Amino acid sequence: MASLEERLDIAERLIKSESFRQNKGLGNEVGYYVFDYPAEKELLVRERVAYMKNKNSRGTDGFELVVFDLYDIIIDILEKEGFLEQVYKFEKKKGFDRIIKSVGNLLKINDADSLIVKHIQEHTPEDAVVFLVGIGKCYPILRSHKVLNNLHQTLDRVPVVLFYPGKYDGQELVLFSTIKDDNYYRAFKLVD
Template sequence: YDLSIKLLKEREIFEQILEMESKVAKEKLKELLQGVLDPESHLAPAIAKTLGDTDYDVLFLSGVGEVFPYIRSHNVLNNLQSTAKDKPTVIFFPGAYTHSLESGASLDLFGRLHDDKYYRAFNIYHCEV
């Protein structure tokens, strides 16, 4: 979430978006934000730059619920596979992670939206240290 706001401010469009929010249809605003915050073109490169400038052991991603629906967590995770591959990534997700042999892994946003995307992920609640 914070990175999204930072990117909009860096591109000098944050104030314009705030101004248009009440004047345009939600779908149009969603399309605009999806374009200017595209995970492949904008978010993943910004995260990669931050990671390159920082010594870290674990990448933590938060604010997923705050950027829905214009940024989808599966798009971010898919685009980070080549960027954040050497160290673990933990995403704080407002919903449930499910996994079965038949259907694979899924993130169910807010316990309502079933996302049948494939994730190379696991629930950290089931890990022991």
């Protein structure tokens, strides 16, 4: 079994290959991938993703690595719409479960026109590889399957890699070693 650092090295090499960026060898499937890792290694993964992004910004790879922190997108949308302070007040009055539903409705998480998906679409250039990070910070407001399913319907021109703090066996995700997400994913495991 490869160490996390070795798996990240492999992932970095993979995204640089032309065949990866052109979705070759996937049987006409859209290139959606999950890179799973132990949740306690979150800071290491964040550092490595930032390193890959910085290294790619020199423009020598032939593509742009675009990193979307899903938590930051949620906060930015709430701030832009003027709802962030209201969310705090609403949570005090109604509790966190109501916030999950209210924020989900505001962001249209369950809809084809999800504001998160729209943001990703609008900020993804043609020759890109997309990294989705921050899913652990969003839980339980945002579930990874919602983003992947909605994005899968609209963004098919570039490969997308979800960095997932938990286990992915090729069919289901387990977050934080205890929370099982029983949804089926049309995503490939990036590195075993």
